Amino acid sequence: MAATIKEIAERAGVSTTTVSNVIHGKTKKVSPATIQKIEGLIREMGYVQKMGLRVLNKESSQLIAVVINYHKDFRDSILGDPFYGKLIGFIEEYVRKMGYYLIFYSAKDVEDIFRMVMGWDVDGVIALSFSRRNCEKIYQLIQKPIVSVDAYGELEEGQGNHVVNIGLDDESGGYMMTKYLLECGYEHIKVCAGRDSGVDHLRYLGAQRAVDELADGRQKLQFVALGMNYAKRRDSYAWLMQRRKPKTALFFLSDVYALEAVSFLCDRGLHIPQDLGVAGYDNISFAEFSAPRLTTVKQDVEQKAKLAVKILMDRIQGRETEEERDIRLPVTLITRKSVMVQEREK
Template sequence: MATIKEIAEKAGVSTTTVSNVIHGKTKKVSPATIQKIEALIKEVGYVQKRGLRVLNNEKSQLIAVVINYHKEFKDSILGDPFYGKIIGFIEEYVQKQGYYLMLYSTKDIEEIFQMVAGWDVDGVIAISFSRHNCEKIYQLIKKPIVSIDAYGNAAKDSHLVNIGLDDESGGYQMVKYLLECGYEHIKVCAGRDNGVDHLRYVGAQRAMQECAAEGQKLQFVALGMNYEKRKASYDWLVQRRLPGTALFFLSDMYALEAIRFCADKKVAVPQQIGVAGYDDISYAQYSTPRLTTIKQDVQKKAQKAVEILLKWIEEGEEYPQREVELSVTLVKRKSVERD
């Protein structure tokens, strides 16, 4: 790998002049010399050592993406299509702007606090955090922070910008549709009634209040936060089902697990029980039957988070909005269609 000294020798200038051009300190350097040095830098493939940027009090070009997950994963968090997809898009947009991504995920919030405080990052994207803990990260590092799907109440003096969904509308749209399909018993299913899932359940309740006919009922079912508990819940839901029952899972992954469970138990979907999901992950259109769900634009969510964070980093001004809410849409497929 080429060094500053080698570039200086080829350009016939001092190493100080080359260093000044690399760091943008070009007031005393002629345009011709700048052009010559920049051409040599490109020609030899010079890469500045990251440690030198920190010593020179420059930006580290590092963006931390931290995930405070709560459910248990069979393989790893990146095996979940939602997290894998959104992290992939974040990395793509960060890289295009000349930044680097550092990923850290854990259930232990204190470990995340220690990580962000211990690294010289320019900003943080926090996924699945409470607003309170996002604000604590900001207070620890005093650097820009954008959250995705933050939950809880925002403080009046919050510095946090959150990218979320109109989750209540999603819950409303799905339950309204299930009622129109003639389902009498709708069970809203999630790991627990918390965070964005709670907002989706609030929308479901509103749809019942506004659209339900006599005899149509809604119930929330807490599935548990690991597969064994969810499996026991699926068994209970299938065994105790009544005619005209639909299961509305607030995650496509849970809905797909339930469809597989029903197939194993010889329970036909949707003929004997309807199944719907939320997110419209890529697998939703490949299940048998294909999954009716609420679609969110994960790519737009990632793009917006990176766009706001980098503008804040580079311009030094906080984004004027504290809440950016993206729309969701109902995707009708075969898993709830009744004959």
């Protein structure tokens, strides 16, 4: 059990003020023997300094803020999304190993996030799903190191470029999945996402490139904007079901949406992949255990989290390197049972 300053003072036979002075480095009037005794008791009794006191004493806060500017409506908490839950879990693990603590804050309104990071004395920020412009604005507001994950868009002219972004080779992911669907013989490929923006746009560009390079005259590509809340997505799934043609594959740019659609379609009598091929993106843990198991594009979430924390800590500790401002990690095609080879016409 952690000890209090009062308990340490009683064991040391000194005042609580003396113990507090030793804790905060104010030892000019404290003898070396007393300092050694108090420091020994601090270690032995497990005293933990309150975070707020570090801020008041102008020390490093040891706080890292992880902020999310989310855009879609979540049926539960944002942490209910397996991708965000896994990413933040790994970030917290690596931050803790470095002796820091994590503050997590999510909001749709980016102004709320600006106020939050300005209001806390954090040592650095990891920003998830922000525009590059807003990542740079956070840096300008607090003048502290910031690393972004999956930032999108472009910086405004003259805005500066102080933020390292860690993303994926999203265009290659879109390309390799669409290439695989074409090779399986699908003639109607529908790329499905909440909207055509951010990393989803890059994945769609990869899909377009695959069709331009590899498709014959029969094979077509279409983007379908599902909507950013469940009610709109459900209507989109019904629309996709009604307009289904033979040899159609749905390529969802998120595993969560792919699994949501599989549930909707199977409840209404369709068989995956016999009636409709379904593919996803991310390889969340549920993708391997769904029925059928989901064909998808794998990203290494732990690598993304570990690299974000490493770069941020290097910058906090003055070890800024000349790494690229835009790091793109590789992705891998994972083939499972939700897609099947189509019969060739005789």
